[in-house]
Amino acid sequence: MTTFWSEMVKRATPYVPGKQMDGENILKLNTNENPYPPSPKVFQAIEKELKTSLHLYPSPTVDSLRQAIGQLYDVPKEYVFVGNGSDEVLAFSFMAFFERGETIIFPKITYSFYEVYATLFNIPYKQIELNRNFTIPLEKLFQAEGGVIFPNPNAPTSLYMPLQDIVEVLEQNRHKVVIVDEAYIDFAEQSAVKLVEKYDNLLVIQTTSKSRALAGLRVGFAIGQPHLIEALIRIKDSMNSYTIDRLAIVGAKAAINDQQYTKNTINKILQTRRWSREKLREMGFSVLPSQTNFLFAEHYLYDGLTLQQKLQDMNVLIRHFNVTPIENYIRITVGTDEQMELFFKKLQKVIEEM
Amino acid sequence: MTTFWSEMVKRATPYVPGKQMDGENILKLNTNENPYPPSPKVFQAIEKELKTSLHLYPSPTVDSLRQAIGQLYDVPKEYVFVGNGSDEVLAFSFMAFFERGETIIFPKITYSFYEVYATLFNIPYKQIELNRNFTIPLEKLFQAEGGVIFPNPNAPTSLYMPLQDIVEVLEQNRHKVVIVDEAYIDFAEQSAVKLVEKYDNLLVIQTTSKSRALAGLRVGFAIGQPHLIEALIRIKDSMNSYTIDRLAIVGAKAAINDQQYTKNTINKILQTRRWSREKLREMGFSVLPSQTNFLFAEHYLYDGLTLQQKLQDMNVLIRHFNVTPIENYIRITVGTDEQMELFFKKLQKVIEEM
Numbered sequence: 242m243t244t245f246w247s248e249m250v251k252r253a254t255p256y257v258p259g260k261q262m263d264g265e266n267i268l269k270l271n272t273n274e275n276p277y278p279p280s281p282k283v284f285q286a287i288e289k290e291l292k293t294s295l296h297l298y299p300s301p302t303v304d305s306l307r308q309a310i311g312q313l314y315d316v317p318k319e320y321v322f323v324g325n326g327s328d329e330v331l332a333f334s335f336m337a338f339f340e341r342g343e344t345i346i347f348p349k350i351t352y353s354f355y356e357v358y359a360t361l362f363n364i365p366y367k368q369i370e371l372n373r374n375f376t377i378p379l380e381k382l383f384q385a386e387g388g389v390i391f392p393n394p395n396a397p398t399s400l401y402m403p404l405q406d407i408v409e410v411l412e413q414n415r416h417k418v419v420i421v422d423e424a425y426i427d428f429a430e431q432s433a434v435k436l437v438e439k440y441d442n443l444l445v446i447q448t449t450s451k452s453r454a455l456a457g458l459r460v461g462f463a464i465g466q467p468h469l470i471e472a473l474i475r476i477k478d479s480m481n482s483y484t485i486d487r488l489a490i491v492g493a494k495a496a497i498n499d500q501q502y503t504k505n506t507i508n509k510i511l512q513t514r515r516w517s518r519e520k521l522r523e524m525g526f527s528v529l530p531s532q533t534n535f536l537f538a539e540h541y542l543y544d545g546l547t548l549q550q551k552l553q554d555m556n557v558l559i560r561h562f563n564v565t566p567i568e569n570y571i572r573i574t575v576g577t578d579e580q581m582e583l584f585f586k587k588l589q590k591v592i593e594e595m
Numbered sequence: 596m597t598t599f600w601s602e603m604v605k606r607a608t609p610y611v612p613g614k615q616m617d618g619e620n621i622l623k624l625n626t627n628e629n630p631y632p633p634s635p636k637v638f639q640a641i642e643k644e645l646k647t648s649l650h651l652y653p654s655p656t657v658d659s660l661r662q663a664i665g666q667l668y669d670v671p672k673e674y675v676f677v678g679n680g681s682d683e684v685l686a687f688s689f690m691a692f693f694e695r696g697e698t699i700i701f702p703k704i705t706y707s708f709y710e711v712y713a714t715l716f717n718i719p720y721k722q723i724e725l726n727r728n729f730t731i732p733l734e735k736l737f738q739a740e741g742g743v744i745f746p747n748p749n750a751p752t753s754l755y756m757p758l759q760d761i762v763e764v765l766e767q768n769r770h771k772v773v774i775v776d777e778a779y780i781d782f783a784e785q786s787a788v789k790l791v792e793k794y795d796n797l798l799v800i801q802t803t804s805k806s807r808a809l810a811g812l813r814v815g816f817a818i819g820q821p822h823l824i825e826a827l828i829r830i831k832d833s834m835n836s837y838t839i840d841r842l843a844i845v846g847a848k849a850a851i852n853d854q855q856y857t858k859n860t861i862n863k864i865l866q867t868r869r870w871s872r873e874k875l876r877e878m879g880f881s882v883l884p885s886q887t888n889f890l891f892a893e894h895y896l897y898d899g900l901t902l903q904q905k906l907q908d909m910n911v912l913i914r915h916f917n918v919t920p921i922e923n924y925i926r927i928t929v930g931t932d933e934q935m936e937l938f939f940k941k942l943q944k945v946i947e948e949m
Contacts, residue, residue, distance in 0.1 A: 245772050245796060246826050250691045255832030258655050274649045284645060287842070291638055295846075296629045296808035301612050326681055328835040337604045361833040418599050442599060454650035458843035472600050478609030479715040481682040488641070488812035488842050492649075 249361060253586035256357045259560050268583055271395075271558035272526055272575040273425075277509065279492070280502040283455070286495035287488045298486045301478070309497045310462050312557055314434045315340055320471040323493075326463030327424055327448035330473070333480075334444060334463065336388075337472040338418040339364045343387030348377050349565055352396050354424065367495050371398070371566075375529060379406050383413035392422040394429050397562060397572045399531035401429045403437065411440045418469065427452030427507055428514075431530035434464050441466050452507055453496040460485060460493035461556040466581050487551070496554045510534050514575045520585055521573075524592065535574045537567075543595055545571045551591045557584060603715060606916035609709055610711045612654075613914050622937055624928040627750075627779075627889050630806035631863065631931070633846070634856040637809070640849035641842045653841045660844050664816050667789045674818055676827040677847075679838040681802035681815030684827070686712055688817065688833075689797060690719070690743075691826040692772040693718045693859050694850060697741030702731050704921055706750050706776065725752070725920075733760050737767035740940035748775040751916060751926045753885035755783045758790065765794045772823065774798045781806030781861055782868075787895065788818050793840045795820050805888055806861055807850040814839060814847035864888050868929045874939055875927075889928045897949055899925045905945045911938060 243251065254312050259272035261569045280352060306396065307318035314320075324330035335358040339345050342365065349368035359366040369381040375398045389410060394401040411419050421433045423445055434445050444465040477484060487494075489572040496503070518536055521528045526538040540548065548571050549561035560572040597605065607708060612628035633650040661672035668674075670680050670944060689712040693699050698718065698719035701709045703722035715719040722733040729752045735830035736743050742763060748755040773796055775787045788799050798819040804810035817948075831838060850857070872890055875882045894902065902925050914926040928940065 243822065244770070245692055245823060247691055248695050250715060250826045250829050253829045253833045255829050256836055257832075258652070269651070272652055274652060277650065277651055283649070287645060288642070291641060295633055295637070295811040297623070298612070298626055298628060298804070298810040326835060330836070332834040337601055338599055338602050357833050361830075384812065417597070432807070434844075452653070456652040457649040459653070459837055459840040468597065469599060472597075472604045475604050475609050476715075477608045478611075479607045479711050480686045481680055482610055482612040483682070483813055484679060486813040486840065486843055489840055523778040 249342065252360055254357055254360050256354045266556050267581060270576055270580070271560045272453060275451060275453055275510070275534065275535060275573045276580055277504065277506050278313045278494050279454040280499040282495040282499045283492045286491040290487055290491040295487060299485060299490055300485050301482045301484055303490060306485070308493045309494045313497055313500065314464060316464060316471045318399065319467040320437065320470060322463040322470045323485060324461050324477065326450065327422070327446050328354060329484065330446050330461045330463050331422065333473050333476045334420055334446065335359065335362055336476050338420070338444070339388050344385070344452070345387040345390065346382055346385040347390045348395065350375070350398060350564065352392050355390055368556045376400055378537040379401060379409060385414055385417050388419065389414055390420040390422065392424060393433065394425045394532045396425065396533065397535070397537055397560070397567070399529050399533040399535060399537045400534035404431060404433060407433050408436065411436065411443055415442060416443055417443050420446060423447045423449055425533035428510065428534050437464055437466060438490040441468070444469050449493050449496055451502055454506065455493060455496055458489045458492050460489050510575050512582055513578050517575060517581045524588065535572050537570055537572050539570045543592065545569045548591065552587060554588045555591065557587050598811040608665065608711055608714050610708045618651065620910050622911045622934060624930055624934070624938060627805060627928045628810045629805060629860065629863055629864070630934055631808055631860045633850050634853035636849040636853045637846045638793060640845040644841055644845040648726065649841060653837050653839060653844055655836045657839055657844060659790065660839070660848045665850045667851055667854065668818060669793065670818060672823040674791065674824060676817040676824045677839060678815050678831065681776070681800050681814040682708060684800050684817050685776065686814045686828050687830045688718055688774055688800065689713065691830050692798070693742050699741040699744065700739040701744045702749065704729070704752060704799050706746050707742055715892045719872055730754055730856065731756060732858040733763060739768055739771050742771040742773065743761065743768055744776065747778050748886045749788065750779065751889070751891050751914070751921070753887040753889060753891045754885035758785060758787060761787050765790065765797055768796060770796070772796050772798055774800060777801045778805055779887035781857070782865065782888050786808045791820060795822070796872070798823050803847050803850055807857055809847060809850055812843045812846050814843050850893065859891060864893065864929050866933055867932050871935045872931060878942065889926050891924055891926050893923045897946065899923045902945065906941060907939045909945065911941050
């Protein structure tokens with residue numbers, strides 16, 4: 242019964258997100274969520290907004306939130322676009338900057354949604370193989386016909402690309418947009434946002450879902466020069482006038498403004514990441530040097546799929562990607578210390594029984 | 596600086612929503628919002644959800660909300676798609692069912708976003724002129740090459756098309772999707788949802804923004820046979836896994852389930868609509884027989900733009916469309932009795948001073 246489907250629906254190859262299982266006894270380390278709650282100021286802001294005007298449309302321009310994000314990065318609000326999660330910002334960016342008939346470039350091992358967007362919008366793409374150490378071969382990102390997109394740090398490898406390398410990619414693509422998807426940047430060295438003033442072809446995309454613990458609220462954003470932001474606004478205003486609801490606007494704004502809380506949360510996660518990485522190594526894993534809130538690891542004996550499935554049988558969710566050359570790896574979200582201790586207890590049991 | 600813009604951005608002609616002015620003394624009758632707050636159960640549900648898991652992603656499939664909507668209309672959840680406002684559902688529907696190179700049909704005077712979507716996605720369209728009494732000439736909707744879309748009741752005319760006419764449109768377009776956009780249906784005779792079981796080419800789109808007073812929360816939905824819903828899901832999952840945040844999911848569900856509250860609110864608005872229409876007539880307006888939460892009216896002496904601007908100077912917002920043949924009309928959202936009394940006091944003053 243696909244008679245009524247457009248060509249677009251027919252060629253679509255939808256993204257499959259990590260499982261969202263509910264349940265009391267599930268240890269959920271599979272979708273890179275923040276294990277801590279968001280800032281208490283988020284709750285205060287939402288509770289206040291809730292009492293006023295849910296029957297009225299939200300701001301279509303979301304200026305107050307754009308301003309708050311701008312202040313964080315010391316740019317005017319005209320440099321900021323806000324969307325319904327960074328996935329929507331990414332989708333709009335594919336629509337705004339990439340073209341049918343012009344091949345874009347992204348790594349073969351990366352956020353798998355890029356391929357989904359490109360397929361949906363009929364944008365040709367070239368996926369470049371990673372180096373053997375899983376870093377991205379820089380020169381392969383040069384002179385793209387249609388543009389470049391990659392996450393920094395990359396997912397699911399967790400590896401960070403230094404800013405001087407990003408500068409090279411920007412220099413070697415002066416006439417095409419380079420999108421740096423910084424979903425995990427707050428757990429890494431530094432953001433490319435500081436390059437935005439110099440490079441009119443740079444769009445940086447971030448989210449409040451990870452470091453700010455607002456995955457449930459759906460707010461992502463992009464930072465770039467106003468001509469890029471204007472393009473995103475034109476797409477958004479041709480799709481949906483109001484993409485961020487009233488509660489998400491005030492909640493995200495409160496989270497952005499409570500930078501001290503965010504820093505504390507990040508520090509806790511970095512600390513847990515450190516000892517968890519060591520612990521994994523002791524258990525026979527090689528672990529990439531993560532600059533994210535997850536660890537990407539390969540056991541010297543056991544394959545990734547088996548580990549993932551055996552852990553799932555014990556109510557522990559982690560993620561496995563059935564793709565060469567990472568099929569032996571597992572991706573583990575860094576939880577709280579308590580969660581990770583429980584994780585290691587279960588992992589120990591799985592390994593002992595193998 | 597449009598060098599970096601895709602062809603899609605360049606041809607986009609973004610929608611311009613009604614003004615969202617804030618301020619204590621503004622009487623806002625310009626965006627067809629519900630003047631009453633949503634059900635108290637909405638607040639309870641959101642407050643409860645707020646305390647639990649904002650740091651976790653929401654359900655990507657939104658099954659609980661789809662189920663609630665399904666129960667309301669006595670269809671399984673496989674007949675229901677949920678999106679970020681009915682605008683997003685409309686955008687996804689254009690992507691899912693309409694095709695480049697196949698002309699779709701919609702009325703010339705109608706929700707102006709249809710033209711925006713068609714332009715964005717390069718879908719050719721034919722806009723049919725309304726009859727002199729502003730009804731839609733039925734036979735002009737027959738045998739569409741690419742599909743049909745119209746609101747029922749139509750906006751901004753406020754006029755309702757009876758179900759037997761919709762059946763004719765469906766019969767005369769057996770091989771193309773007919774989208775009936777029922778944003779205002781709860782203020783009208785009856786929904787076309789009951790035709791969904793019989794017609795595999797019918798998609799009905801509704802919203803929680805109007806009758807359920809949740810414009811600030813962004814939840815719209817579509818009802819149709821599972822093959823149509825599956826197409827929408829494929830588009831959504833190729834754009835953004837989680838379009839509805841945790842608070843919006845539980846809030847909308849609570850609103851859908853509190854059908855008694857919704858009915859009471861609608862009845863109050865219908866009562867206010869009745870006397871407001873009479874009052875407008877007494878003041879020299881001809882007013883179309885509205886089946887929506889707004890009134891569409893033309894004064895026998897004064898033109899619409901002047902009235903709208905003079906009212907705006909007095910902090911009263913209504914909407915005017917600078918399009919033939921409705922340029923003399925004004926669109927007034929039905930507020931509370933108190934709001935409408937204030938509106939008529941200000942309107943009286945405007946007219947006296949002209």
